[in-house]
Amino acid sequence: MKRTMQNNKLSKSLLIELYRRMVRIRAFESKVTQLFLKGLVPGTIHLSTGQEAVAVGATGCLRATDRVMLTHRPHGQALAKGMDPKRLLAEILGREGGCCRGKGGSMHLADPKAGIMPSLPIVGAGIPVAAGIAFAFKQGESDSVAMGFFGDGATNIGAFHEAMNLAALWKLPVVYVCENNLYAVSTRIHSATLVAELSEKAKMYGMPATAVDGNDVEVVYQAVSAAVERARRGEGPSFIECKTYRHSGHSRTDPATYRDEQEVQAWKKRDPLILCRKMILDRGCLDEKGCSDLEAEEEQLIEEAAEFALCSPEPEGLKALEDVYQDG
Ligand SMILES: Cc1ncc(C[n+]2csc(CCOP(=O)(O)OP(=O)(O)O)c2C)c(N)n1
Numbered sequence: 338m339k340r341t342m343q344n345n346k347l348s349k350s351l352l353i354e355l356y357r358r359m360v361r362i363r364a365f366e367s368k369v370t371q372l373f374l375k376g377l378v379p380g381t382i383h384l385s386t387g388q389e390a391v392a393v394g395a396t397g398c399l400r401a402t403d404r405v406m407l408t409h410r411p412h413g414q415a416l417a418k419g420m421d422p423k424r425l426l427a428e429i430l431g432r433e434g435g436c437c438r439g440k441g442g443s444m445h446l447a448d449p450k451a452g453i454m455p456s457l458p459i460v461g462a463g464i465p466v467a468a469g470i471a472f473a474f475k476q477g478e479s480d481s482v483a484m485g486f487f488g489d490g491a492t493n494i495g496a497f498h499e500a501m502n503l504a505a506l507w508k509l510p511v512v513y514v515c516e517n518n519l520y521a522v523s524t525r526i527h528s529a530t531l532v533a534e535l536s537e538k539a540k541m542y543g544m545p546a547t548a549v550d551g552n553d554v555e556v557v558y559q560a561v562s563a564a565v566e567r568a569r570r571g572e573g574p575s576f577i578e579c580k581t582y583r584h585s586g587h588s589r590t591d592p593a594t595y596r597d598e599q600e601v602q603a604w605k606k607r608d609p610l611i612l613c614r615k616m617i618l619d620r621g622c623l624d625e626k627g628c629s630d631l632e633a634e635e636e637q638l639i640e641e642a643a644e645f646a647l648c649s650p651e652p653e654g655l656k657a658l659e660d661v662y663q664d665g
């Protein structure tokens with residue numbers, strides 16, 4: 338992706354590409370919801386609607402060889418890092434054509450060729466793994482970078498603290514992207530920690546840490562790309578807290594009645610897609626028709642993904658143990 342900036346603003350073509358990716362994620366998760374309501378998705382799903390700017394802005398400057406660790410809310414992050422929507426949707430439906438041949442489902446996605454390591458839905462578990470990947474890059478004298486995504490709730494987990502400490506101490510090339518959506522399931526952030534700013538937790542271990550508007554894709558891109566460049570130069574890890582909000586409940590079974598309706602509406606007004614679309618129109622990157630055409634193209638891409646996924650067969654029972662154990 339072209340990465341030029343003009344007057345601290347992203348180039349028009351880059352902004353359009355970032356918008357396209359956010360629209361793709363929104364259309365994808367809306368299709369997942371439809372299929373879930375038809376009873377076609379085994380298990381539950383955790384949607385990232387409202388948080389698209391974090392996934393897209395954070396991964397926008399990464400190379401295919403950089404690796405990401407995802408969470409229990411991984412659809413948007415996987416699409417943003419380059420997973421094919423067809424293989425992702427087939428995986429969520431538990432079909433043979435999925436990225437893990439239907440064995441993983443929504444929360445266990447992987448596509449190592451695209452730099453997507455198997456996602457870990459155990460809260461916080463991916464944080465030390467991202468440090469481990471970065472350690473391997475460093476040992477191999479590669480300039481690749483690892484990125485670890487996690488939520489606000491994960492910053493209260495022991496693994497977070499151990500990983501932050503080692504990543505800083507060993508100057509590992511890892512960028513930690515914390516999606517602070519104010520809740521861990523139904524627990525509001527400040528009923529779980531007395532630390533007012535999450536970035537303080539990372540600073541304490543000796544790494545640069547900052548908080549940004551996670552609904553502004555340009556701001557996320559700029560903050561994270563500076564951290565990625567720093568890691569590539571061998572200067573060590575960074576922590577970026579992206580303040581954002583999920584539009585729906587924690588999972589499909591959560592009506593989210595613990596949230597104040599005014600709070601939800603205030604965040605919906607700052608929907609990252611609305612903000613980015615306005616930026617694109619105001620800066621003359623595209624006109625109204627250009628935006629609608631782009632949105633229609635992404636809808637079409639997701640329709641094709643659904644067709645592929647729904648036509649993909651369920652895995653045969655006898656194949657259940659294939660790809661599970663390493664040979665030899
Ligand atoms: C170790 C562990 N404890 C509890 C759970 C159940 N659980 C799944 S997601 C979640 C909340 C995570 O909140 P946060 O880190 O803020 O991420 P978000 O869901 O907001 O994206 C919990 C408690 C789990 N998966 N792993």
Ligand SMILES: [Mg+2]
Pocket residue numbers: 488489490516517518519520521522
């Ligand atoms: Mg959260």
